[in-house]
Amino acid sequence: MIIEKAASQLEALGNVTRLRIYRVLVRAGEEGLAVGRLQEKLDIPGSTLSHHLKRLVDTGLVIQDRQATTLICTANYNHMNALIGYLVDECCADQECDGPRTRVVA
């Protein structure tokens, strides 16, 4: 994981509208959700939604899969876990650490 990628992913999540979108997709799980369903759930104009979705897709946090006319969006858990790992993996590397730790479990 290079820092530019981590930063762009964090920045993608660092906007209320995009974070709402992402959380709905996280809740939706592996089945994902069509763009239209997202739009209904979130009550956002299509152009705005499309714009934000593109940013999430560009960073790899969201995957889109076309099924006929509808686009199914799913949260990419692998990228999310890599990002979280990046944030915590060097915790206290320079120092003794007694604080809480986070780890990714299978």
Place this chain on the structure above:
Amino acid sequence: MIIEKAASQLEALGNVTRLRIYRVLVRAGEEGLAVGRLQEKLDIPGSTLSHHLKRLVDTGLVIQDRQATTLICTANYNHMNALIGYLVDECCADQECDGPRTRVVA
């Protein structure tokens, strides 16, 4: 955790300069690092560093503690863990989930 706070924390981390600052502090552990030491390590103009540090402090991700003329900065692990928890806590709530999971351990 309200979504506005999570988003502002993510946005704070979503900038290469601030992420570099934050990671150095994470590595530094509980002892933290003075602003001056950060500046040396990162080779950033003081005004720029101060500006970014302020954003990290405002969101709660970094704590500053004055010791005489120097300001010691430390990463706030509790806030970081709360943020990570917010990102993953509702994973697949609407669906069966076989994907990887993340949890915070003591």
Place this chain on the structure above:
DNA sequence: GACATATTTCGATGATTGTGGAAATAGCCT
């Protein structure tokens, strides 16, 4: 008080972002 060091605030500039309506495109069906 004078001075030294650490850090922040001010101010200005160019760049990027968020928003959403209108028009365009993509894919399917008959």
Place this chain on the structure above:
DNA sequence: AGGCTATTTCCACAATCATCGAAATATGTC
């Protein structure tokens, strides 16, 4: 081809951001 639905691209605008030099402030020492 024509029509229908789903989604994106285009465009414009105001708002926010990143950067950093210069000046200001804070805290301690002599």
